[in-house]
Amino acid sequence: MEKNLIKIAIVDDSKTMLLTMKAMLNGLGYQNIEIFPSARLAFAIIENDVNAFHCILTDLNMPELDGMAFLRKLGKIGFLGGVAIVSEMDERVISLAADLAKIHHVRLIGNLSKPVSIKQIEMVLERLSTLNVVKHQLFQYVSEQELIEAIEGQQIEPYYQPKINSISNKVESLEILARIVKPGNSDAILPQHFLPTAVALGVENVVTFQLVEKAARHYSELRVLFDHEFKLAINLSPKQMQDSFCAEQMATILCVNGLDPNKFIIEVTEEYALRTPEQLETLNRLRMNGYGIALDDFGTGFTNLNQLRTLPFTEIKIDRSFIASINEDKFSQVIVKSLIDVSKEQKVELVAEGVEDLEDLEYLQQSEVSILLQGFFICRPKPINEIIRWYAKWKQITANSTL
Known part of the structure; x- marks a missing residue:
């Protein structure tokens, strides 16, 4: 605005x-x-x-x-x-x-x-x-027909954005982000242009399943590249958390591709509170089945610190608004320090979203616990072929410097 x-x-x-x-x-x-x-x-x-x-x-x-x-x-x-x-x-x-x-x-x-x-x-x-x-941005949405053609043509592609360990610089996990990639078009279509259409058509699950299936097939190649185990993460909407079929179908896709649920993280956006018994039941069942559960964009919505102690989250993602300029913003520093205490107490991972400059990166690297770092300064979302090229450069940078 x-x-x-x-x-x-x-x-x-x-x-x-x-x-x-x-x-x-x-x-x-x-x-x-x-x-x-x-x-x-x-x-x-x-x-x-x-x-x-x-x-x-x-x-x-x-x-x-x-x-x-x-x-x-x-x-x-x-x-x-x-x-x-x-x-x-x-x-x-x-x-x-x-x-x-x-x-x-x-x-x-x-x-x-x-x-x-x-x-x-x-x-x-x-x-x-x-x-x-x-949030009053106006987007030009793809039409229903365009989205159906993209789904039928297998044009829903996973783009990956890494979460880096602040101490070891290893890729701990990759967040899966949806893009539509049309043949002969170099510009991928971003989710804000097609997810509202998917919701209106009721095909959110189809988009998610196509992403999960492709990412599961990529896992073994990326495992060899990174030379260590890592996790994949994907966001589910509140509507999908209401739907037990979504979780069941994801488990089937992972099983077919030989990937255990413990290699997968379900991200739930804090902006939309999980309120219904069905949503909370799905959350608990996913955790019981071995999935990691991340609270995304923490600080923008409804969850308080006490709820972090009672809901079965394995990861807290601090919203980018608290990471930008954290090296000099006392309010953000207090928020992050309190979350570090919670992460120690509950033994959950802490992720800093939106790391976009060197000063903030260096501040977070000095924290008393390892924090996972994610942001454009480290790597923008990329398709698998570009992630492979990025990682080769990342290994060189981290081998020759402490950033």
């Missing part, structure tokens, strides 16, 4: 702070801004229209209705925009307020200590792109 269309509310009892932050936001290109000298006034607007704002920047220590009560009320009415705490209070006070916000299901995108810098605000607002409330 264009910056001038993003609606932002600033809530603070200091007129100076309101004007200063508004000026900073204007300087960053955000023009659709309302300022409120009290949380009570802001809440009156939001209670009447829960979609009044995409983002709220709020102080904590305010008269009448303080920031913690404001956050609780926002959670109670189901506000789905992003919220950032902006305060001069002790860091531990801000941290506890953030924990309470999560308990109330507020979608927290940052904690900012006063005085606030433009760079801090910019980093926080970049996280808005992960929330559904600002």
Whole structure:
């Protein structure tokens, strides 16, 4: 969404702070801004229209209705925009307020200590792109006939993006990403252009099965290339998690191709909460049958740290919004450190998505546990022939340097 269309509310009892932050936001290109000298006034607007704002920047220590009560009320009415705490209070006070916000299901995108810098605000607002409330991109979808032809022509191809061990630099797993590759066309069609059509036609499973079958056939070749065992990972939608047939058919495909379920990871996107008994039953059965279960895009949705301790996840994928600029973003560092503690306690893998520059890579490599790293800085999604060429270069780079 264009910056001038993003609606932002600033809530603070200091007129100076309101004007200063508004000026900073204007300087960053955000023009659709309302300022409120009290949380009570802001809440009156939001209670009447829960979609009044995409983002709220709020102080904590305010008269009448303080920031913690404001956050609780926002959670109670189901506000789905992003919220950032902006305060001069002790860091531990801000941290506890953030924990309470999560308990109330507020979608927290940052904690900012006063005085606030433009760079801090910019980093926080970049996280808005992960929330559904600002996902209004318009895509040109392939037609139903085009998709049927692609499926019948076996044009659904797996592209692979590696997850690299931060200590050993080995490829621990490959995420399978769907592409349509038409003969004679060098540009693959991305999933956002055809998955909505697949959902409308009810052929999500067919697309998934074609990917799994091809990836299972590639496994032995890649196993020789990497010279060690690794895992494949694929995302299943909430609808597919509702369907026990999907899991059964995947198991059949793997069996036919001589691949054990323990070499496969099912990724479940956190943005869509698993709520129904059927979804949770499928999740548990997949784990019982040996599949790994990854929580994808952690930080963008509904799961809290306590749920990570109770659901049978084997992998947590930290959303890219918390990895970008982590080398200098204190909020992201706190999030990752808390997840490191959970990963140690629960013995689950931790994956950093969206590693896109050297500084962030180096910060993550210094972590006290091995983290799996995934992102364009390491490798973009590629078809198998290009993954083979990439790996030859990767071995040379990692043999001659520590990155």
